[in-house]
Amino acid sequence: MAGLSRLVTARMRPGRPGAPLTTTGLVVVVGLVVVLAFGQQYAGSVLVLAFTYAIVTTGMAVQIGFSQQIAFSQSVFMGLGAYGAALLNTHLNLPTLAAAPVVMAGSGLLALLLGSVVTRASGLALAVATIMLPLIATGYVSSAGYLGGSVGMPLAGNLWQASSPELIAAGNGVITVIALGLVVFVASRILNSDVGLELYALGVDERTAASMGISTPRRKLELFVLGSMFASLGGAVYAGTQLFVPATLVGSAAELSLLIMLFVGGRRSIIGAVAGALAVEYVSGASEWVSVNILLVEGALITVVLLVDPEGLAGIAATARARLRERRRGSGGLAEVPGPADTAGAAADAADAAGAAGAAGAGRLRVTDWAPASAPASGTGVPLLECAGVSKDYGGLHVLDAVSLTLPARGRYGLCGPNGAGKSTLLGVIGGTVSPSAGRVLLGGTDVTGLQPQQRFYLGMSRTFQAVHLITGRTVLDNVAVSCLRSQRSSLAAGIAGSRLGEARDKAAEALDYLGMRGLSGREVSSLTLESQRMVEFARAIAPRPRLLLLDEPAAGLSEPQRDRLSGVLHALGEVTCVLLVEHDLGLVAQITERIFVLDYGRLVFQGSPAEFNDSAVVNSLLIGQ
Amino acid sequence: MMKFGNLVVAGIVTGSIYAVFAVCVAVWYRVSNILNLAVGDFAMTGALGVDYLSRVENWPLPLSILATLAAVAAFGYCYDRVVLSLAQDRLRRHEGIVVTFFFTFALSFFIEGIAQILFGTNVHAAPALWPGNSLNLGGGLNIVRAGILVLACAVISGGMFALYIRYTLSGKAIEASGENYLGARIVGIDTRRYRRSIFVITALLAAIFGIVESPITGYTYISGAVISLTGFIAAAYGGFRHPARALVAGLAIGVLEALLGGYVSAEYGDTVMYAILAALVLARPRAMGFESAVSN
DSSP: OHHHHHHHHHHHOTTSOOOHHHHHHHHHHHHHHHHHHHTTSHHHHHHHHHHHHHHHHHHHIIIIIITOOOOOOHHHHHHHHHHHHHHHHHHHOOOHHHHHHHHHHHHHHHHHHHHHHHTTSOTHHHHHHHHHHHHHHHHHHHHOGGGTTTTEEEOOOOSSOOSSHHHHHHHHHHHHHHHHHHHHHHHHHHHHSHHHHHHHHHHHOHHHHHHTTOOHHHHHHHHHHHHHHHHHHHHHHHHHHHSEEEGGGSSHHHHHHHHHHHHHHOTTOHHHHHHHHHHHHHHHTSOHHHHHTHHHHHHHHHHHHHHHOTTHHHHHHHHHHHHHHHHHHGGGGGGGSOSOOHHHHHHHHHHHHHHTTTHHHHHHHTGGGGOOSSOOOOOTTOOSEEEEEEEEEETTEEEEEEEEEEEOSSEEEEEEOSTTSSHHHHHHHHHTSSOOSEEEEEETTEEOTTOOHHHHHHTTEEEOOSSOOOOTTSBHHHHHHGGGOOOTTOOHHHHHHOOOHHHHHHHHHHHHHHTTOGGGTTSBGGGSOHHHHHHHHHHHHHTTOOSEEEEESTTTTOOHHHHHHHHHHHHHHHTTSEEEEEOSOHHHHHHHOSEEEEEETTEEEEEEOHHHHHHOHHHIIIIIOO | OHHHHHHHHHHHHHHHHHHHHHHHHHHHHHHHSOOOTTHHHHHHHHHHHHHIIIIISOOOHHHHHHHHHHHHHHHHHHHIIIIIHHHHSSSSOOOTHIIIIIHHHHHHHHHHHHHHHHHOSSOBOOOOSSOSSOEEEETTEEEOHHHHHHHHHHHHHHHHHHHHHHHSHHHHHHHHHHHOHHHHHHTTOOHHHHHHHHHHHHHHHHHHHHHHHHHHHOBOTTHHHHHHHHHHHHHHHTTTTOHHHHHHHHHHHHHHHHHIIIIIOTTTHHHHHHHHHHHHHHHOTTTTTHHHHOOO
């Protein structure tokens, strides 16, 4: 029993994907045992219902939990699956089991159509746009006579046809568990693959994900289709086990109960999503009083669980397990505790820094190693980057005013200016996250003004942002590997078939080696100090070997030794590639760069060498205040 | 033409219901970055509480109203002190979608559960505050008396919040709390106090509104959820942070709903309206104020 509980908590740890086979095996074995043991009792029917909902919540964990795409469309597709199976069974005499794949395919198609419109929105806009879907569906279902109106629709076909009620109940239960096992397997295969790592990145921040070459619109659409297909499978199973499709299966209340299951269980854990469905269904069937006062109970339940841990039951189990291990091993186990454990982090960082004392030197030695990967030797005389008359207005505010600058294929360039001068906006325009009001951006002679950040990434552009955006729950190695995936042509389905994560991890390891950070590669990122996290971001930016590296305040928050390391690395990189950095530390800029641009009120007021920069009256009055 | 006019009048009355809740959602989101999806439940509590005390317990109407409002305020205060303090004021704050949606979802469920036990499941309404037949506005236009109170309530509360945020020092402080919680605390703004007081004020406002409005529609223990949802949608079209825009959006949704119900189909009117609203978000997210609501 102790072994089982260890297995459960290990699989439940939020944020980390469990190994697909163990996770699936666990769900199927436990599911079969309980269904066969309690199948003939009242508890058995509650369990089967819970497993049915778990099919839906597993899809939600991938879509809403890991990828942070908050779409309120699950109950609609669950309803579609249930009504679809009921209609096919009643009118075409199709067995419910055979109807399930049909309705899944239908839902997939509909989700593709609907999703290609809906998933253009992101964040709260996506939530608001999709919250209309259950409202529209309820309106339709409750007045559609052929679906049984506001009552619902009965059907005759069990999932499993047999002669005795006992066999039917057992067969229904087994099929439900197998369907759940299938869904869990697919979900954890995806999360473990290279495409899955992209989904994690999408969950951190869409803009950052796009700048690392992730085709965010495509992934969002695929997620929508996946979640919808799982939901419709859940619906078909519901119809085939309950033999009645209530109109309340669709709607905002149903949507909420599904979300409550997900959040009680733990949104970033597959096993958690299953456990949440079980917990909520078990509690609601526990007694007469509870089922009458279900609203009160659910309200109190979710408040308490989320107060204890925002990652739900999965988070609670993981913390409990970490505590237990800590007690068993003494303080030595601290490094394994997920969450901010800065003391351990600092110790490891110090050890790492000592080991990498000569990182800058090492970088200089192996300078030719870091030549850009995609280096179509741009024709002589063609600059690498050219901004021509770039302007950006927000309403009446001119943030950038006809800025023109050119950068050659190699070298280190600095962009300075007072706060609000437009430095980050210019970096955004070059990187593709901000679209200019006027002007053009050319990369190696090609006009990229209209291209998305992910398209520019594949042309050899890579960047860091001011704020740290790392994937918590994954290792340093995986965080760096995100930018080496090159999975833009893979689909989620390819993620089920196999993973190309290995290659990306090899490239990431090279980058970490280059920066002398190999010692950190197995660490979970949230256990690192802020400066190490920044260095991980930097490693992620250089790992794909870009032609143009855009850095937004790379030295902010770094310690003196790390600053030196960074400047050594930048020196080396500048020999083979083009580096443009925005930086407030003027000493660092003058020390590292060979040419400096100064922005003020959106205009380029100075450009020249560090020596000219130091002597310039304009620069002194602007930046130093003399 | 008369039909059109009456539909618009009815739409404005319904719209002002949405508008008030949208204003409540927007103002509190501005302070706390939490979407309050329990506002509708405070309205329901107000209406059913007054009904219960005056009709079943035979208390005089003014006393019933005062007692109900006091209960709502006390509950709001305790909820903030216990749940929100635990969720927000500890060392590790809850951030993101969990806070944005779930704590107040849960609160909504909780209040509805209590209301079910206290008030039962039938439709009730507080006694009308301004009894009498519909007023004739001339030209065949009619408006229910409670509707005038509702509209007045909406305009006054929305306008006051907008002026408050724009022109007073504490209004600015509220804005700062929502923009940057930690930064606001560092410059000496007691974000917790603002969060708590605005929460209690919006709960009271919603309760008063429920009392005024309930004679028109009648409430059950689950009526609050629908109102909160529409208020949430209206607030979304106002960019979640702007009470004045939320007010306008609420009114517009009400009029649209009435016109669709009157001219398109009584049965599918709402369905069409939600489809139009969804299309608007997708076609013009920026113009609808969504970019500013998404904080990265």
